Amino acid sequence: MDMRAIAKIAGVSSATVSRVISGSSLVRTATAERVRRVVDEWKYVPNGSASTLKYGRSNSYGLIIPDILNPFFPEFIGKFEGILVAKSQDMLLATTDLQAARMQHTIRRMLVRQVDGIALLAAEIETEPIETLIRNRVPLVTLDRRLVGRGLSDVSINYLRGMIQAVEHLSQLRHKKIGYIGGSAGLTISDHRTQAFVKAVERAGLKVEPKFLFVGNYRVSGGETAMAELLAMKDRPTAIIAANDVTAIGAMRVLHREGFSVPHDFSLVGFDNIELSAIVSPPLTTIQLPRHELAKMFVTALECFSTDPDAAGKRYTVKTSLVVRSSTGPSPRRS
Amino acid sequence: MDMRAIAKIAGVSSATVSRVISGSSLVRTATAERVRRVVDEWKYVPNGSASTLKYGRSNSYGLIIPDILNPFFPEFIGKFEGILVAKSQDMLLATTDLQAARMQHTIRRMLVRQVDGIALLAAEIETEPIETLIRNRVPLVTLDRRLVGRGLSDVSINYLRGMIQAVEHLSQLRHKKIGYIGGSAGLTISDHRTQAFVKAVERAGLKVEPKFLFVGNYRVSGGETAMAELLAMKDRPTAIIAANDVTAIGAMRVLHREGFSVPHDFSLVGFDNIELSAIVSPPLTTIQLPRHELAKMFVTALECFSTDPDAAGKRYTVKTSLVVRSSTGPSPRRS
DNA sequence: GTGAAAGCGCTAACAA
DNA sequence: TTGTTAGCGCTTTCAC
Numbered sequence: 001m002d003m004r005a006i007a008k009i010a011g012v013s014s015a016t017v018s019r020v021i022s023g024s025s026l027v028r029t030a031t032a033e034r035v036r037r038v039v040d041e042w043k044y045v046p047n048g049s050a051s052t053l054k055y056g057r058s059n060s061y062g063l064i065i066p067d068i069l070n071p072f073f074p075e076f077i078g079k080f081e082g083i084l085v086a087k088s089q090d091m092l093l094a095t096t097d098l099q100a101a102r103m104q105h106t107i108r109r110m111l112v113r114q115v116d117g118i119a120l121l122a123a124e125i126e127t128e129p130i131e132t133l134i135r136n137r138v139p140l141v142t143l144d145r146r147l148v149g150r151g152l153s154d155v156s157i158n159y160l161r162g163m164i165q166a167v168e169h170l171s172q173l174r175h176k177k178i179g180y181i182g183g184s185a186g187l188t189i190s191d192h193r194t195q196a197f198v199k200a201v202e203r204a205g206l207k208v209e210p211k212f213l214f215v216g217n218y219r220v221s222g223g224e225t226a227m228a229e230l231l232a233m234k235d236r237p238t239a240i241i242a243a244n245d246v247t248a249i250g251a252m253r254v255l256h257r258e259g260f261s262v263p264h265d266f267s268l269v270g271f272d273n274i275e276l277s278a279i280v281s282p283p284l285t286t287i288q289l290p291r292h293e294l295a296k297m298f299v300t301a302l303e304c305f306s307t308d309p310d311a312a313g314k315r316y317t318v319k320t321s322l323v324v325r326s327s328t329g330p331s332p333r334r335s
Numbered sequence: 336m337d338m339r340a341i342a343k344i345a346g347v348s349s350a351t352v353s354r355v356i357s358g359s360s361l362v363r364t365a366t367a368e369r370v371r372r373v374v375d376e377w378k379y380v381p382n383g384s385a386s387t388l389k390y391g392r393s394n395s396y397g398l399i400i401p402d403i404l405n406p407f408f409p410e411f412i413g414k415f416e417g418i419l420v421a422k423s424q425d426m427l428l429a430t431t432d433l434q435a436a437r438m439q440h441t442i443r444r445m446l447v448r449q450v451d452g453i454a455l456l457a458a459e460i461e462t463e464p465i466e467t468l469i470r471n472r473v474p475l476v477t478l479d480r481r482l483v484g485r486g487l488s489d490v491s492i493n494y495l496r497g498m499i500q501a502v503e504h505l506s507q508l509r510h511k512k513i514g515y516i517g518g519s520a521g522l523t524i525s526d527h528r529t530q531a532f533v534k535a536v537e538r539a540g541l542k543v544e545p546k547f548l549f550v551g552n553y554r555v556s557g558g559e560t561a562m563a564e565l566l567a568m569k570d571r572p573t574a575i576i577a578a579n580d581v582t583a584i585g586a587m588r589v590l591h592r593e594g595f596s597v598p599h600d601f602s603l604v605g606f607d608n609i610e611l612s613a614i615v616s617p618p619l620t621t622i623q624l625p626r627h628e629l630a631k632m633f634v635t636a637l638e639c640f641s642t643d644p645d646a647a648g649k650r651y652t653v654k655t656s657l658v659v660r661s662s663t664g665p666s667p668r669r670s
Numbered sequence: 671g672t673g674a675a676a677g678c679g680c681t682a683a684c685a686a
Numbered sequence: 687t688t689g690t691t692a693g694c695g696c697t698t699t700c701a702c
Contacts, residue, residue: 002679013689018681028687045471048447049393050679052384053694060448069610074409081430085437090444093428095416102420109425112383113395136380220614249614256616275404276611279555279584281591337695348673353697363671385695388678 001044010038021046052114060090061302062110064103066122068095070218070246071274072291073121079295080119087299089116098184100124104132111136117302117309123187139305141298141313144189148313153301155294155316159196162287162320163241166269167200169285169322170239174331175267179212179237181226181247193243193271212237216247223250231258238266238331245270245277245286252280252327263329273323282326294318336379345373356381387449395425396637397445399438401457403430405553405581406609407626408456414630415454422634424451433519435459439467446471452637452644458522474640476633476648479524483648488636490629490651494531497622497655498576501604502535504620504657505574509666510602514547514572516561516582528578528606547572551582558585566593573601573666580605580612580621587615587662598664608658617661629653 007014012035019027020035027035038044052058063080065073081091092115094106103122107129110118117139125142130152133140139151148154170178180197183190194213201208214229216222223242227250230236242248248270255262262268262282270277270286277284297316305311342349347370354362355370362370373379387393398415400408416426427450429441438457442464445453452474460477465487468475474486483489505513515532518525529548536543549564551557558577562585565571577583583605590597597603597617605612605621612619632651640646 004679014680015682015690016688019688022681026687031687043467043470045443045446047388047449047679049384049387049449050694051681053382053388053696054679054681056694058384068409068413069406071404071406071409074403074406077428078403078430078432081428082432085429085440085444090448091428092425093412093416094420095413097413097417105420108380109420109423111380113425114382114384132378135378253614253616279588280615281588339695349696350673350675350698351671354672357697361671366671382695385678386697388680389695389697391678 001042002047003044006035006038006042006044009042010035056114057116058090058114059088060092060113060115061299062092062094062113062115062118064094064096064106064110064118064120064122066096066098066124067218070244071276072244072246072272072289075274075291076121076295079292080298083295083299096122096124098122098124100126103129107132111138117141117305119298119302123184123189137309139302139309141301144192146188146192146315148315150310150312151305153304153313153316155297155301155318157192157289158317158319159193159287160199162271162289162322163196163200164203165322166241166285166287167197167204167206169324169328170241170267170269171204171206173239173267173329175237175239176206176331177209177212177235177237177239178206179209179214179230179240181214181216181223181240181242181251183216183218183243183247184222185215190243197241209237211235216243216250218244218247220246220250220253223247223252224254225250227251227254239269239328240266241269241271243271245272245274245284248284248286248327249276249280252284262327265332267328267331269322269328271320278325285325285328286323287320288323289320290318336377337382338379341370341373341377341379344377345370391449392451393425393449394423395427395448395450396634397427397429397448397450397453399429399431399441399445399453399455399457401431401433401459402553405579406611407579407581407607407624410609410626411456411630414627415633418630418634431457431459433457433459435461438464442467446473452476452640454633454637458519458524472644474637474644476636479527481523481527481650483650485645485647486640488639488648488651490632490636490653492527492624493652493654494528494622495534497606497624497657498531498535499538500657501576501620501622502532502539502541504659504663505576505602505604506539506541508574508602508664510572510574511541511666512544512547512570512572512574513541514544514549514565514575516549516551516558516575516577516586518551518553518578518582519557520550525578532576544572551578551585553579553582555581555585555588558582558587559589560585562586562589574604574663575601576604576606578606580607580609580619583619583621583662584611584615587619597662600667602663602666604657604663606655613660620660620663621658622655623658624655625653
């Protein structure tokens with residue numbers, strides 16, 4: 001069943017069928033009606049590759065994420081897909097599994113598929129894949145790289161706001177020594193988070209102790225390892241902020257296992273506000289990164305390039321804010 | 336940069352370039368070498384829609400899942416994508432969000448994209464979408480529908496094995512009254528699980544109390560609601576098996592909130608063995624559904640149709656087995 | 671071993 | 687308002 005067959009049955013040309021399907025107003029109502037009936041009756045489904053070939057656009061966007069096991073990303077994917085579906089766009093999903101090597105391959109696959117743009121949430125990005133995209137005039141929107149250019153936009157996260165709220169919250173609870181468990185080393189996105197933490201602590205008039213800055217990996221295991229290290233220290237912080245919720249959950253596990261109580265012995269703050277953070281016990285105080293807004297910004301940013309893939313990129317910003325639950329409490333009185 | 340341009344530069348015809356790219360052995364090594372150099376130098380990327388149009392195959396499979404917020408599915412997606420990527424196939428992901436209405440639309444999108452087959456893990460499937468697929472000769476592999484046909488295979492789950500192990504485990508711990516919190520009502524997949532539970536209980540020589548059979552929704556909220564109902568009863572089971580892990584986690588939350596201890600007051604068994612089940616406290620005893628094997632079966636089943644989309648379908652089966660952790664313990668001595 | 675050419679199904683410019 | 691037609695870029699006979 002192709003368009004010509006439909007055209008023949010409806011007694012028109014394939015051009016008319018095409019016009020009816022794309023909703024052109026140039027077709028007489030009666031004709032359109034007749035065509036539509038035939039289309040329905042024969043359950044005609046157009047061939048997307050033919051129109052992509054002709055039109056040069058595929059009506060699909062690529063989404064590249066680092067790690068589908070971190071619940072933040074499924075939550076984001078759900079929002080992103082929902083927005084695209086409402087616009088009759090498709091989503092091509094790829095995971096890099098935190099391996100930089102997979103990125104090149106992934107981007108190639110998306111180029112072959114003629115995606116209209118790529119939302120890149122994976123941080124392991126080097127300049128080469130980006131150049132490939134630009135050469136092929138495929139718009140790119142990155143997360144928190146803070147670089148823009150022709151066909152390149154960025155959605156930056158305003159960590160500072162949420163971090164300041166978190167540190168102030170802890171400060172009001174009399175915490176003086178605040179530790180931080182970061183993300184994977186060497187990623188700019190990790191640096192941004194750490195810097196925001198440092199700034200927020202300084203701004204609250206507290207001292208930043210370098211030895212209280214731990215490195216994680218954005219996974220449960222990183223939180224566990226860092227917390228184990230922390231507990232081995234003599235002089236310890238009384239509160240810990242983690243680079244994301246799963247890291248905080250890892251830290252919390254170790255605390256429970258070692259017989260400490262949260263928030264009685266240690267206060268804990270996460271980042272992302274994944275669904276799970278409300279479900280663990282105690283429910284996690286966390287810094288919210290609004291997923292729906294983030295997804296909307298990515299789509300908006302991508303759409304800006306839909307007429308001109310070489311247009312100048314923009315920087316978008318999402319705010320973060322503190323969500324207080326039960327994993328934070330008054331500082332225990334110990335030295 | 337299209338194939339003709341590459342051909343011109345390499346001093347051959349586009350047919351030769353095509354042959355080189357597809358790895359045909361009919362090209363002289365020297366020629367192939369020269370072409371490959373040009374391809375690399377100009378970073379040529381072929382246009383997938385052109386070959387899909389010509390060839391009729393897109394080298395991509397659709398994956399339809401019900402609910403991306405249930406961690407089981409991201410874990411599955413990761414495995415499925417990994418297997419496809421290794422075969423240079425792409426994945427088109429769609430979520431139905433448990434809404435039957437979205438299914439029709441989703442399947443249409445996949446037909447437009449010319450997918451080579453669909454893996455359907457969402458249970459809200461009616462006959463109409465299936466007919467659409469068959470008419471369009473798109474192979475379909477379903478999860479636990481237990482129906483096969485031309486171009487239609489099924490991956491069934493052998494619940495019984497895992498359920499029997501779970502019930503026996505509880506029985507050895509002296510539990511006599513075992514409750515069950517099921518999945519969403521009206522789904523065949525929910526019925527299969529419930530039946531397996533009933534059979535396993537009977538086989539252990541215990542009585543099946545209809546009032547101990549609760550309905551859930553495969554989400555945390557369903558586990559919470561059911562557990563709240565259960566606690567309101569005078570005569571209660573001492574152990575509960577849930578239709579999936581998130582349901583069990585919901586149940587566990589309510590127990591903790593109401594001051595009960597797991598496993599001291601109630602034993603709890605989940606289903607799926609999601610990563611999270613090892614992380615909650617207490618770590619959840621659960622029935623393992625092997626994700627990687629499941630994903631591999633889906634891909635294998637799809638590939639069986641790659642030469643002939645009308646071939647007869649098969650039934651594949653995955654086994655389940657019990658993973659004992661700490662949410663199960665001896666039955667408390669109460670009536 | 672390589673090239674010429676037809677055509678996959680659709681769209682848009684142009685013609686009527 | 688509708689039809690004719692020329693490709694979009696690739697693959698694959700068929701000819702040489």
